[in-house]
Amino acid sequence: MRRRIGVVGAGWTGAVAGRLLTDAGFAVEVLEKTSVVGGHSRAETMNGVVYEPNGAHIFHTDNEAVNQFVNSHGLTRPYDHKVLTEVFLSPDDDEGHLLSWPPQVEELKELPVWPKVEQELASLPPYPTGDNFEDYVVSMMGRTLYDLFIRDYTAKQWGRPATELSARFAPKRVELRRDGHRGLFRDRWQYFPPNGINEVIESVLSTVAVTLDTEITVADADRLGQDYDAVIITAALDDFARCPGELEWRGIEMRSRFEPTDDPGGVHTPAYVTNRPSTRVPYTRTVETKHATGQQIEGTVVSEEMPGAPRRHYPVLTADGANERRNAELAEKIAEHFDIPVYFAGRLATYRYINQDEAIADAMAVAHKVATEQGG
Numbered sequence: 001m002r003r004r005i006g007v008v009g010a011g012w013t014g015a016v017a018g019r020l021l022t023d024a025g026f027a028v029e030v031l032e033k034t035s036v037v038g039g040h041s042r043a044e045t046m047n048g049v050v051y052e053p054n055g056a057h058i059f060h061t062d063n064e065a066v067n068q069f070v071n072s073h074g075l076t077r078p079y080d081h082k083v084l085t086e087v088f089l090s091p092d093d094d095e096g097h098l099l100s101w102p103p104q105v106e107e108l109k110e111l112p113v114w115p116k117v118e119q120e121l122a123s124l125p126p127y128p129t130g131d132n133f134e135d136y137v138v139s140m141m142g143r144t145l146y147d148l149f150i151r152d153y154t155a156k157q158w159g160r161p162a163t164e165l166s167a168r169f170a171p172k173r174v175e176l177r178r179d180g181h182r183g184l185f186r187d188r189w190q191y192f193p194p195n196g197i198n199e200v201i202e203s204v205l206s207t208v209a210v211t212l213d214t215e216i217t218v219a220d221a222d223r224l225g226q227d228y229d230a231v232i233i234t235a236a237l238d239d240f241a242r243c244p245g246e247l248e249w250r251g252i253e254m255r256s257r258f259e260p261t262d263d264p265g266g267v268h269t270p271a272y273v274t275n276r277p278s279t280r281v282p283y284t285r286t287v288e289t290k291h292a293t294g295q296q297i298e299g300t301v302v303s304e305e306m307p308g309a310p311r312r313h314y315p316v317l318t319a320d321g322a323n324e325r326r327n328a329e330l331a332e333k334i335a336e337h338f339d340i341p342v343y344f345a346g347r348l349a350t351y352r353y354i355n356q357d358e359a360i361a362d363a364m365a366v367a368h369k370v371a372t373e374q375g376g
C-alpha cells in the first residue's frame with residue numbers, strides 16, 4: 001500500500017512538497033483552511049485588474065533547481081524589479097523626491113545633503129557592524145541616509161524602534177549601491193506572471209489531492225495519525241497549537257482601491273512599489289501591480305500597505321532571538337501530540353523571513369527527507 005502523507009497548508013511550501021511527494025509515489029492530501037490555494041503569494045482581481053491583497057510578490061531566485069521547477073509550471077515571464085522611495089529632505093518640503101531604492105550613490109550626489117552624506121560615508125567602518133538594526137544600518141550608510149530612508153519606515157513597519165530589532169535581517173533588506181545596479185535584486189532569474197502567481201501554484205497542485213476549507217489544529221492529531229503515516233505542517237505554530245500570543249508577528253493590511261484610467265495602459269503611482277518612509281502618511285508603501293503585469297485594461301488598483309494589522313505576515317526577529325526559541329519549543333510540543341512523524345517547513349511554521357524561492361527550496365528539502373525516511 002502507498003504511504004500516506006498529510007500536508008497542512010496550500011501555500012508555496014505545501015503545494016511543492018505535496019507535488020514532489022505525489023510524483024514520488026506517495027498518497028498525498030493537502031489540507032487548506034481557506035477556500036483557495038496560494039497562501040500569501042496569491043493575487044486577486046478587482047474589476048478585472050490583477051492586484052495583490054497580501055503585498056507585492058516578486059519572484060526572484062539564484063537557485064537552479066527552483067528555477068527549473070517554476071519554469072516547468074509556466075513561470076517564465078522575465079521582469080526586472082525596480083523600487084522608488086519618496087524622500088522629504090526637510091520638514092518644509094512640500095513635495096518629496098523620488099529616489100531609487102536601494103539608495104544609489106550617483107543619484108545622492110545630486111542632492112543638497114550630499115556633502116554631509118559624503119563626509120559620513122568617508123568615516124564608516126570597512127564592513128557594517130552592530131547587533132541591532134539601527135547600529136548596523138548606520139554603520140553601512142551613515143546617519144543622514146538612515147534618517148531619510150530607513151528610520152521612520154522601520155518604526156512604522158515594525159511598531160518599535162530599530163534599536164530593538166535584530167541586525168540579522170538587515171543584509172537582506174538594506175544596501176547602499178555604489179555600482180549603479182538599479183534593480184532591487186541581483187538574482188539570475190526574476191519573473192512576474194501576467195495574471196498573478198495563482199495559475200502557477202494551481203499547476204503545481206494539478207495532480208495533488210487538495211481539500212479546501214479545512215483548518216487543522218493540534219486537536220486533530222489523533223485523527224491525522226489514523227489518516228496518514230506522516231504529516232508536514234506549514235501553518236504558524238502558535239495558531240496551530242491554539243496558543244495565540246505565544247509568538248510575535250507583524251502583519252499588514254493592503255488598503256486597495258480601484259482607480260479609473262484614461263487608457264488601458266494607464267497607471268496612478270510612479271512605480272509598482274514606491275516606499276513611503278515619511279511619517280506624513282501612515283502607510284509604508286504603495287503597490288500598483290499593473291506596472292509589473294503590464295495588463296492592458298481600463299482602470300488600475302492602488303494599494304496602500306498599512307503596517308500593524310493583526311495578521312501573521314512577518315516573524316519578529318528581535319535582537320535576543322527569543323521568538324525563534326519559542327517557535328522551536330512549540331514545534332517540540334506539537335510533535336509530542338502525534339504518534340506519527342511530524343515535519344515542519346515554510347515561512348510560518350519555521351518562523352523565518354523567507355521568500356518564495358526559499359519556501360520552494362524548503363519544500364524540496366522536506367519532501368526529500370520525508371521520501372528518505374518514510375519510503376515510497
Ligand SMILES: Cc1cc2nc3c(=O)[nH]c(=O)nc-3n(C[C@H](O)[C@H](O)[C@H](O)COP(=O)(O)OP(=O)(O)OC[C@H]3O[C@@H](n4cnc5c(N)ncnc54)[C@H](O)[C@@H]3O)c2cc1C
Nearest residue numbers: 009011012013033039040055057058216235346347355356
Ligand atoms: C507582505 C509580504 C510580502 C512578500 N513579498 C515577497 C516577494 O516580493 N518575493 C518573494 O519571493 N516572497 C515574498 N514574500 C514571502 C512569501 O509570501 C513567502 O515566502 C511564501 O508565501 C511562503 O509560502 P508558505 O507556503 O511557507 O506560507 P503561506 O504562503 O503563508 O501558506 C501557508 C498556507 O497554510 C494555510 N494554513 C495556515 N494555517 C492552517 C491550518 N491551521 N490548517 C490548514 N491550512 C492552514 C494558509 O491559509 C496558507 O494557504 C512576502 C511575504 C509577505 C508577508
